[in-house]
Amino acid sequence: MDSDSTASNPKDGDKERAGIQSVEVGFALLDVLAQAPAPLMLRDLAAAAHMSAAKAHRYLVSFQRLGLVVQDSTSTRYELGPATLRLGLATLSRLDAVKMARERLPALIEATGHTMALAVWGNRGPTLVHWQETPLAMPVSLRLGDVMPLLSSATGRCFAAFNSHGGAAEKAGPMIEEELALARKVGRSDLPSTPAQLQAMVKETRQQGLGRVVNVLLPGISGFCAPVFDADGHLVLGVVALGSSATLDTAWNGPIAQSLRQFARQLSADLGWRG
Numbered sequence: 001m002d003s004d005s006t007a008s009n010p011k012d013g014d015k016e017r018a019g020i021q022s023v024e025v026g027f028a029l030l031d032v033l034a035q036a037p038a039p040l041m042l043r044d045l046a047a048a049a050h051m052s053a054a055k056a057h058r059y060l061v062s063f064q065r066l067g068l069v070v071q072d073s074t075s076t077r078y079e080l081g082p083a084t085l086r087l088g089l090a091t092l093s094r095l096d097a098v099k100m101a102r103e104r105l106p107a108l109i110e111a112t113g114h115t116m117a118l119a120v121w122g123n124r125g126p127t128l129v130h131w132q133e134t135p136l137a138m139p140v141s142l143r144l145g146d147v148m149p150l151l152s153s154a155t156g157r158c159f160a161a162f163n164s165h166g167g168a169a170e171k172a173g174p175m176i177e178e179e180l181a182l183a184r185k186v187g188r189s190d191l192p193s194t195p196a197q198l199q200a201m202v203k204e205t206r207q208q209g210l211g212r213v214v215n216v217l218l219p220g221i222s223g224f225c226a227p228v229f230d231a232d233g234h235l236v237l238g239v240v241a242l243g244s245s246a247t248l249d250t251a252w253n254g255p256i257a258q259s260l261r262q263f264a265r266q267l268s269a270d271l272g273w274r275g
Contacts, residue, residue: 025051026059030068030084039077097228097236097271102130108239108263109134112256114248117240119148119155119225125175126150126159126238140221140242149217151179151191151201155238158211158225161202162235190216208252209261211238215245222250224257226264231272239264 028049033040040048046056060078063069067083101118109116109132118130126148150156150172160176163169176198183193192198205211211225222245228237241248241256249256268275 026063029056029059029063030080033069033078033080034084039072039075039079041077045078097230097267098129100270101228101237101239101267104263104267105130105132105239108259112241112259114241114243114256115140117142117155117242119159119238119240120236121159121163122147125172126153126155128155128240140218142218142242149179150176151183151198152188152213153217154211154213154223154225154242155240156211157201157205157213158227158238159235161205161211162227162229164235208257209264210252210257212250212252212257214250220245222248224250224260226260227268228264229268229271229273229275231274233273233275236271237267239267 028051029045032045032048036045036048042053042057042060045060046053049056060069060071064071064081067081069078069084070081071078098118098120105116105118113134115131115133117128117132119126119128121127124147128142128144128146128148131142131144148155150160160172163172179191180193180195180198182188183191192201209226212223214222217223221242223240223242225238225240227235228239230236239260241260251257
């Protein structure tokens with residue numbers, strides 16, 4: 001019997017891991033099409049999925065019957081079909097970014113050893129909606145529901161740099177102007193106080209993929225904030241790492257920054273973002 005059409009045969013005691021091997025093999029074709037920037041010829045699709053063209057064709061025939069794949073009659077190229085769109089939209093409608101992040105956050109905390117928080121854009125700006133401290137964390141005077149300033153917090157800088165769509169971006173403008181004016185009034189040299197300095201901060205944040213502050217919002221406390229995007233490219237969540245400036249590595253290429261970027265990118269991808 002053809003190996004690509006048989007079910008796996010698990011050992012006793014491992015039945016919960018049983019599966020249909022042909023489904024797993026065939027999914028590789030759908031995964032390639034999902035990641036491809038344009039429809040693919042059979043030979044290119046098969047090669048990317050690491051299978052022969054003949055084998056790939058058998059799967060594609062079945063996928064076309066199910067509406068998972070369509071073939072252009074002129075170019076003969078394959079593309080994802082309407083059934084995959086329905087499945088994708090149904091999945092996206094059920095996704096909850098905060099819930100997904102909360103479920104994954106303990107592993108990130110264990111890997112970094114630092115306090116983590118989640119923030120979303122609320123009526124008054126970036127708002128903390130989840131907070132989880134490590135046992136040895138330095139006490140920080142922040143609580144759930146706190147609204148973070150846009151220029152003096154890592155969270156705010158993340159939202160100021162990446163929140164570029166819709167009403168949230170429009171609301172951020174006046175808030176930023178107010179904070180710029182206050183920074184000039186009190187003579188804060190560690191904060192942007194001019195449009196040029198603001199643009200430099202936004203540029204650096206976007207280039208690094210993180211908001212960052214070092215001893216700015218709270219004395220002795222530093223932090224990062226990584227942006228999480230949805231399928232439309234909208235900023236839906238900020239993942240925050242906070243800690244003592246003496247122990248939290250604030251280097252852009254340090255382990256904390258890299259872990260946050262990886263966490264946020266994977267969560268964004270799982271929410272449908274293809275940036």
